[in-house]
Amino acid sequence: MERSWSLLTGENGFYNFTKGDKMKYTRILIVDDSATSRMIIKRCFEIAGYDDAFYSEAEDGINALSLLEDNDADLIVTDLNMPRMDGSNFIKKLRVKKECKEIPIIIISSTASPELIEDFQEMGIKGIIRKPVSPDKIVSILGGSNGLEQEQRTEA
Amino acid sequence: MVWNKSKERKPKKEKISKALIESVIKTFEEMAFLDVESIPEMNRINFNQIMYINILNPLSGGIAIYLPNNCKKNIIENIYSEDMSNLTSKEIDDCLLEILNVIAGSFLGRLYKTCVRYRVDIPRVVFDESGLETGWDDFAEVCFDAEGERFKVAVAVS
Numbered sequence: 001m002e003r004s005w006s007l008l009t010g011e012n013g014f015y016n017f018t019k020g021d022k023m024k025y026t027r028i029l030i031v032d033d034s035a036t037s038r039m040i041i042k043r044c045f046e047i048a049g050y051d052d053a054f055y056s057e058a059e060d061g062i063n064a065l066s067l068l069e070d071n072d073a074d075l076i077v078t079d080l081n082m083p084r085m086d087g088s089n090f091i092k093k094l095r096v097k098k099e100c101k102e103i104p105i106i107i108i109s110s111t112a113s114p115e116l117i118e119d120f121q122e123m124g125i126k127g128i129i130r131k132p133v134s135p136d137k138i139v140s141i142l143g144g145s146n147g148l149e150q151e152q153r154t155e156a
Numbered sequence: 157m158v159w160n161k162s163k164e165r166k167p168k169k170e171k172i173s174k175a176l177i178e179s180v181i182k183t184f185e186e187m188a189f190l191d192v193e194s195i196p197e198m199n200r201i202n203f204n205q206i207m208y209i210n211i212l213n214p215l216s217g218g219i220a221i222y223l224p225n226n227c228k229k230n231i232i233e234n235i236y237s238e239d240m241s242n243l244t245s246k247e248i249d250d251c252l253l254e255i256l257n258v259i260a261g262s263f264l265g266r267l268y269k270t271c272v273r274y275r276v277d278i279p280r281v282v283f284d285e286s287g288l289e290t291g292w293d294d295f296a297e298v299c300f301d302a303e304g305e306r307f308k309v310a311v312a313v314s
Contacts, residue, residue: 034253034257036247036250036254039236040187081275081276110258111260111273111275112261113265113272115272130261131258132186132187
């Protein structure tokens with residue numbers, strides 16, 4: 001997987017790992033133990049321009065892996081702190097599956113910090129957003145569904 | 157704001173209080189679309205719900221939110237864009253716990269700007285104060301006004 005990534009400072013609560021691509025994601029899996037959070041994330045994605053995507057939801061990593069057996073996703077959005085199987089273990093197990101190795105992942109977590117970058121930079125993570133999520137943060141990570149270029153600062 | 161202390165006051169406590177106040181204000185603004193400001197200590201807030209979250213790293217502690225019904229209602233209805241009576245207890249609790257989760261993360265992010273991994277526990281509802289963790293060295297309580305409705309947040313650290 002291409003390791004071309006640039007790091008935003010995270011002052012606005014997000015860390016972008018990969019250069020913005022113009023892909024339009026149509027099958028988005030949201031993984032979070034909070035139903036409220038899943039609702040907010042979906043709403044933010046819709047406002048960010050992904051209103052015609054198909055959304056599926058899972059309440060933890062185990063549920064998400066099960067869902068992915070029958071339904072594919074072209075983007076996964078996951079929390080980290082979840083019971084049963086947390087986000088970190090979910091991502092590790094996901095990347096072992098041949099058909100899931102390349103699915104882009106965004107982490108959305110209340111405890112997101114630059115230190116997480118060390119943990120996830122080898123796992124094909126597009127970026128990390130610290131909650132609360134907002135349409136602006138999503139657009140900054142993904143470039144918006146209309147392919148707007150993101151402003152990026154390369155790591156010094 | 158009230159500090160109950162076993163040790164002499166140190167500057168660090170002010171930083172903790174500031175981080176707490178800022179995180180509550182910002183989270184309520186961005187998640188619940190409510191204007192919140194910290195207010196002087198009140199004699200009593202008649203709360204109907206307490207939520208609590210343990211902070212695990214880089215410090216040990218916890219944050220509790222004490223909410224009266226009207227405040228709870230405003231939060232829920234702003235987030236869900238729906239009358240609270242249409243929601244289940246589970247949905248209501250989940251919403252409030254998520255707010256607390258975000259406050260905790262924001263609090264840690266403000267306290268420790270860089271070079272730290274944050275860890276918090278899963279937030280939970282407690283029925284009364286006997287359900288809260290005890291034995292902390294220091295704790296503080298801050299009262300807030302959310303567009304006319306008052307609530308309280310307490311932070312404890314050791």
